[in-house]
Amino acid sequence: MRYVVVEVLLLILVVLLELTNASAPCVSYEWVVSYSERSILGSNKQVIVINGMFPGPILTATADDVVNVNIFNHLNEPFLMTWNGLRMRKNSWQDGVQGTNCPILPGKNWTYSFQIKDQIGSYFYFPSLLLQKAAGGYGAIRVYSPELVPVPFPRPDDEYDILIGDWFRSNHRDLRASLDNGLSLATPDGILFNGLGPEEAFFAFQPGKTYRLRISNVGLKSTLNFRIQDHDMLLVETEGTYVQKRTYSSLDIHVGQSYSVLVTAKTDQVGSCRSYYIFASTRFSNSYRTGIAYIRYPNSPLLPVGPIPQGPESWDFASSVRQTLSIREDLNVGASRPNPQGSYHYGRVNVSRTLIFQNDVMQSANKLRYAINGVSFVFPDTPLKLIDHFRLKNSFVPDTFQTYPSNRPSSLGTSVVDVLYRDFVHIVFENPLNELQSWHIDGHNFFVVGLGYGGWSESKRSGYNLVDAVSRSTVQVFPYSWVAILVAMDNQGMWNMRSQKAEQWYLGQELYFRVKGEGEEDPSNIPARDESPIPENVIRCGRLLQ
Known part of the structure; x- marks a missing residue:
């Protein structure tokens, strides 16, 4: 009898959730993806624009909203858009990567439709196929808290999205051909701010106002150090997590990562009549590249005075590690719900299994490939x-x-890892190479509980942060180092785990998690796993067309 009651209660809960989802607010967008000839870094290049814009429009939503994005592909190549850091509720059908979706063919359109899980924060979208990210096609995402959930800092007077990233003058097709021929990507030609070259982007400040800067590294390969001349940055959020408020003079932002900082404008007569540098420079690279934008106050001269703000030494890993360890979750505040973030005591959850992933380089038919645990990913025909x-x-x-x-x-x-729905998984990323790595998991956030030099061993668990580790969707792993994360596999479906570095991803450094429901170990029951049904508008390709 007890089990019958439990089943009835579960059925009622499912119905209530579906009713809630059905009545959720809906935001809709219509985007035309096309080419546009632009002069960037002094060279003409065919850029991917959205509704004529580069970067594309800001996607704005509130936690639990249903989002519809109708994309018209006016390129001469197949196209998919992925949503970096968004955790679509019950719906990996909308993930927008090659392992989950057939592409939108040239001249066709397709509507992404998904509900954002209970999350807030700063993210971005970008093209996931054919190295098209090297041509643009990216844009910012803002997810706001529901009205009943207080934001743990005074409301800023304005917000700016700042998309920084390395840029290549070469066409994305030429870059892709280079990788296909077994060659590595060359050195980037520069750093862009919101699609603009040095000294072209500026942000207007008013004296005494407070601004929220949502900063994302949308580049292909380079870690960037971000800093503002004579202005401190109060870090408040990273990829959907409100963090303990700390002031930084500069921030290392690795490929695929996003941060929100508050910056207070100057009030004194001298300081509020000037322009100031905003600076981004490469780290951990043999070639130093920089990008420059400006803060401008009313009636200030166009150009700043004084030196460009100095950042850390390019190869100073120790300072970057210290900064990483200083970013902690604020346990006393809520994000998308009124309860504090610390109400989920992740350190007390029993770990279901441990996975260890090691990145490496390999050769296949005398061509460069990248791998995880010795396997370089290749896609099947569907x-x-x-x-x-x-x-x-x-x-x-x-x-x-x-x-x-x-x-x-x-x-x-073709690497696929089965995990059970609601498994609590301990993942260790080992990096035995002399270059920084960056990892991302679609559909989930994870707690970054430990990092260290050398190889990982069981003894390292004793030093884990099991109280206030930051939760995010992209994590860096320093050279000859390891990082440990804990992730609740609470989103059913087929989800991509990848290197965020475009070259490594393109050449095989990825795998897929297949998150299955309990009692569905029998392969004959696998299709019942999906909490969301297959979309009516699903695109078919490969063997489904035979």
């Missing part, structure tokens, strides 16, 4: 999500990928 749903045969064998480093020869393969 997206994994559709293969899974329609139970297509002879495509991939789930859960045969070794979830720990091994000495077996490197190979090509």
Whole structure:
């Protein structure tokens, strides 16, 4: 009898949730993706624009909103858009990566439709296919708190989205051909601020006002140090987590990461009559590249005076590690719900399993490839999500990928890791190479509980932060180092884990998590796993067209 009551209660809960989702506010966008010839860094280049804009329009929503984005592909290539850091509720069908979606073909359109999970924060979107991100096509995302959830800082007078990233003068097709031919990407030609070259972007400040700057690194490969001349930055949020408020003179922002800072404008007569540098420069690179924008006060001269603000030494990893460790979650505030972030005691949850992922470089047919645990990812002829749903045969064998480093020869393969819905997974990223790595997991946030030099061992667990570790969706791993994260697999579906560095991702450094419901270990029940049904407008490709 007790089990019957539980089942009835669960059924009522599901119905209530569906009713809530059905009545959620809806925001809709219509975007035309096309090419535009632009002069950037002194060179003409074919840029991907959205509604004629580069960067594209800001996608604005509130936690739990239903978002519809109708994308018209006016390129001469297939196209997909992915939503970096958004955790679509029950819906990996809308993830916009090659393993989950068939592409939008030239001349066609497709509507993404998803509900944002209970999250807030600063994110961005970008094209996920064919190295098109090197041509633009990206833009900022703002997700606001519901009205009943207080924001843990005074409301800013204005907000600016600042998209920084490295830029190549070469066409994205030429860059792609270089990678296809087994060559690595060359050195970037410069750093852009909101699609503009040095000294072209500016942000208007009024004396005494407070501004929220939502900063994202949308580049292909470069860690950037961000700083403002004679202005401190109060860090308040990173990828949906309100953090303990700390003041920074500069911030290292790794590829794929987003931060929100508050900056208070000057009030004194001298300080509020000047212009100031905003500066971004590469770190951990043999080639130093910079980007410059300006803050301008009313009636100030166009150009700043004084030196450009100095950042940390390019190869000073120690300062970047210290900064990473200083960013902690604010346990006393809520994000998308009234309850404090610290009400979820992640340190007390039993770990279901441990996965160890090691990035490495390999050669295949004398061409450069990147791998995880010795396997460089190759796609089957049909997206994994559709293969899974329609139970297509002879495509991939789930859960045969070794979830720990091994000495077996490197190979090509389709890496899929099965995990159970609501499993609490401990993942260690090991980086044995002399270059910084950056990892992202779609559909989920995770707690960054530990990092250290050298290899990881079980003894490292004793030093984990199990109280106030920051929660985010993208994490960097320093050279010859490791990072440990804890992630609740609370979003069913097929979700991409990838290197955020475009070159590594393009050349095989990714895998997919298949998050299954309890009792669905039997492969014949796999399609029932999906909490959201297959969309009526799903695009079919590959073997589904045969």
